[in-house]
Amino acid sequence: MIRAITVTNYLGDSIKLDLARPEQSGFVVTSVTGLGSGKANINMTEVATNDGGLFNSSRLPSRNIVISLKYLWHDLPTRCCLHHCAKSENGHPLRNIFG
16 A cells, blocks of 8 residues: 655655645645556567477556645645646646646
């Protein structure tokens, strides 16, 4: 069972979202999607002298993990904390952060 979520940006800034105590971070995690098992592509090599095949390689495609949050308090420090930790590499904040 997941007890906390730690989000870290490319600069190393992080915020911990404790699911049991949202008053510590100021955010309530309402849902998390995309955590299920991934669909891996497994490549096999067939050998004429053996039954079946031999493992060659595998590849796991990328996936999106979506975290939905609600503000526990609507104050400026709470919003600034999330805005600071949720910047992408190009400096733009993540989508729908204040929506």
